[in-house]
Amino acid sequence: MAAPTKTARRRRGRWALVPVCLVLFCGDAHSGADDSSEDPARDSTKEGWKVEEAHVRFNYYDQKGFGYQSQAGPGLAGSERLRVYEPMFYVRARQNSKVEHTVTVPVDIITSASTDAIDAMTSASLHNEAVTLHIDTRVQTTDDDTLKFAYGGHIEEWYRSIFGGFGYTRDLAQDNATFSVRVDGSFDAFKPYGPWPGGVFPPGNRRDFRGSLGGNAEVSQILNPTTWVKAGYGITWRKGELLTPWNSVPVLCNSDVTQCLGRVQEKFPRTRLRQTVSGLLAHYIPRTKSTVRVSYRFYTDDFDVRAHTLLGEVYQYVTERAYIGAHYRAHHQTAVNFWTTNLGLLELDPNRPRTSDSDLAQFWAHEWGVKVLFHITQPGRAHQHDIDVYFNRYTRTNNLSVNVGSIGYGYNF
Amino acid sequence: MRGLFLICAAVILWSGCVRVAAYERGYLSQMTMQPVVDPLETRAANQLHRAREAAVGGVWSPAGGGCGCTN
Numbered sequence: 001m002a003a004p005t006k007t008a009r010r011r012r013g014r015w016a017l018v019p020v021c022l023v024l025f026c027g028d029a030h031s032g033a034d035d036s037s038e039d040p041a042r043d044s045t046k047e048g049w050k051v052e053e054a055h056v057r058f059n060y061y062d063q064k065g066f067g068y069q070s071q072a073g074p075g076l077a078g079s080e081r082l083r084v085y086e087p088m089f090y091v092r093a094r095q096n097s098k099v100e101h102t103v104t105v106p107v108d109i110i111t112s113a114s115t116d117a118i119d120a121m122t123s124a125s126l127h128n129e130a131v132t133l134h135i136d137t138r139v140q141t142t143d144d145d146t147l148k149f150a151y152g153g154h155i156e157e158w159y160r161s162i163f164g165g166f167g168y169t170r171d172l173a174q175d176n177a178t179f180s181v182r183v184d185g186s187f188d189a190f191k192p193y194g195p196w197p198g199g200v201f202p203p204g205n206r207r208d209f210r211g212s213l214g215g216n217a218e219v220s221q222i223l224n225p226t227t228w229v230k231a232g233y234g235i236t237w238r239k240g241e242l243l244t245p246w247n248s249v250p251v252l253c254n255s256d257v258t259q260c261l262g263r264v265q266e267k268f269p270r271t272r273l274r275q276t277v278s279g280l281l282a283h284y285i286p287r288t289k290s291t292v293r294v295s296y297r298f299y300t301d302d303f304d305v306r307a308h309t310l311l312g313e314v315y316q317y318v319t320e321r322a323y324i325g326a327h328y329r330a331h332h333q334t335a336v337n338f339w340t341t342n343l344g345l346l347e348l349d350p351n352r353p354r355t356s357d358s359d360l361a362q363f364w365a366h367e368w369g370v371k372v373l374f375h376i377t378q379p380g381r382a383h384q385h386d387i388d389v390y391f392n393r394y395t396r397t398n399n400l401s402v403n404v405g406s407i408g409y410g411y412n413f
Numbered sequence: 414m415r416g417l418f419l420i421c422a423a424v425i426l427w428s429g430c431v432r433v434a435a436y437e438r439g440y441l442s443q444m445t446m447q448p449v450v451d452p453l454e455t456r457a458a459n460q461l462h463r464a465r466e467a468a469v470g471g472v473w474s475p476a477g478g479g480c481g482c483t484n
Contacts, residue, residue: 057453061461088453104456176432220448225437230448274469280448284440291445299468307468315445323445333468360467371454379444390454394461402461408453 050413052100053092057408060085065400067358068257068341069247069266076250076257077341080358080400082112098141104134130156144171150184158245159190165214177221187211193245210240230280235273242268249356253342264343266355274301289317299333305360307333320379325371325390335362363398384412 063082070078088106095101110128134152141147148167154160165184172179192208193200218232243266253260280295292314299307313327338353339361347354369392376385392404433441440446449455463469 055451055453057457059457086457088457090453102452104452106453106456106460173432175435221431222433222438222441223431225433226440228441228446276468282446284443284446286440291443293445297468301467303467305467307466309468315450325445325450331462331466331468333466336467359465365466388451392458392461394465396465400465402465404457404461406454406457408451410451 047096049093049095051091051093053090053410053412055088055090055408055410057088057090057406058086059088059404059406061402061404063400063402065358065396067398067400068250068356069244069358071248071263076253076260077399080112082110085109098139100138102136104136105132107131128156130154130159144175145169146171148180148182158193159188161186161188163187167216177219180218181216183213183215185211185213188240190241190245192241208241208245210238210242212236212238226284226286228282232276232278234276234278236275238272238274239270242270242272243355244357247355247357249343249354250341251343251348252345257341260342264348264354266357267351267353268355269303269338269353272301272303274299276300291315303360304337305334307331321375323373325369325373327367327369329365329367331365331367333362333365336360358396358398358400361398363396365394365396367392367394369393369404382413386410386412 061082061084063080063084065080066075066077067080068077070080072078072081086106086108088104090102090104092100092102108128108130110130112128132152132154135150137149137151139147139149146169148169149165150167151164153162163184163186165182167180167182169178169180171177188210189207192202192206196202214234214236216232216234218230220228220230222228245265247266248263249266250257250260251262251264276297276299278295278297280293282291282293284291293312295311297307297309297311299305299309309329309331311327311329313325315323315325317323336355339355339357340347341356343354369390371388371390373386373388376387377383386409388408388410390404390406390408392402392406394402394404444450
């Protein structure tokens with residue numbers, strides 16, 4: 001588990017192969033596309049694999065803040081300092097005229113403040129490396145019907161997850177509207193680090209598990225030649241061990257929570273039911289070549305969290321080959337009903353839910369960002385190159401901030 | 414939530430009469446008018462929020478995404 005171990009170095013080596021494999025895959029498919037382009041007559045009827053779009057992106061996250069779940073000090077609200085280096089890869093490939101696949105691979109390399117003394121032995125919350133493979137497959141069964149499949153997995157040093165889903169989309173009214181439904185599920189397994197007898201490792205090769213089932217329904221509608229809207233409903237049911245193993249809760253503190261007798265591990269109910277309703281409106285203004293997008297999302301769950309999220313985006317073309325984008329996002333949530341920073345004597349029942357995780361507290365979050373994208377080649381032509389950079393700033397009213405820098409490159413074959 | 418549902422239903426019913434022909438959809442095909450403008454940027458934003466807010470769910474993706482910390 002520790003970053004300096006041989007095992008961790010071997011894992012890094014394996015993950016380094018992911019982009020290499022993608023490049024080989026893209027390169028091979030691209031060369032195939034070039035071959036077919038030599039014979040336009042044959043190209044129009046040929047059925048075969050072809051990469052149509054590829055993106056690479058590198059993100060850097062710099063997080064500062066404090067939360068009572070962290071033991072990283074200096075006070076009872078420990079540091080949540082975090083840096084993430086995140087290369088991401090995306091490929092969209094067409095298998096034939098009816099089947100299309102997209103592959104997304106984000107890799108996270110995380111260094112963080114030590115949120116728990118267990119890091120002296122495991123580094124589980126100090127260094128973390130993760131990779132996700134997400135594949136979406138679309139099968140167009142008729143002119144109006146599309147089946148969608150999603151599947152993949154996620155690997156972290158202490159954590160494994162697999163997921164899959166199935167969806168159906170129906171185009172209505174000559175593609176002026178669409179209706180789609182989908183169901184999906186995931187299954188997670190992880191090592192329950194904590195204060196076990198004799199150390200922080202659980203006895204034997206014990207793993208904890210959790211799973212989820214979800215359903216979504218969505219409708220979209222073109223309102224006029226410059227405007228479309230979308231609305232959706234989603235429900236997710238989770239069951240299993242929902243806690244984060246190294247999160248802790250201060251116990252028996254004084255009134256201003258500056259001194260406490262100790263800490264205990266957080267505890268969660270075994271199930272959680274979440275529901276969301278969301279809507280999006282996108283409008284293009286031809287005279288100024290601007291796009292305005294506004295979306296809203298309402299969230300509720302049986303932990304008594306209620307959240308409202310509003311996002312506004314503006315894209316403005318400044319030349320034919322460049323646009324500037326800006327966004328603002330406001331999010332408000334209430335705390336889970338078992339959130340506390342000071343667990344009292346009567347609340348020390350081992351089966352009673354408790355958490356002091358700052359992510360589950362009541363807060364406002366504000367985010368703004370700017371983005372610049374350049375079309376290196378003329379938009380609309382074959383073999384189009386795009387490059388972009390953006391900066392986002394995310395702040396919360398409960399003492400957390402994140403700066404995000406990103407550079408991306410896209411290629412349409 | 415009920416009000417939002419009624420608004421959505423009204424928009425859908427009202428817009429059912431609208432027919433925009435395929436040749437009139439040039440503006441709708443702009444890159445910035447797509448449902449997802451940039452797939453990797455959207456994924457990164459979702460991951461940022463998923464790991465730091467309680468109000469996640471409703472998307473088919475693993476609970477983790479860098480820290481395995483989404484309950």
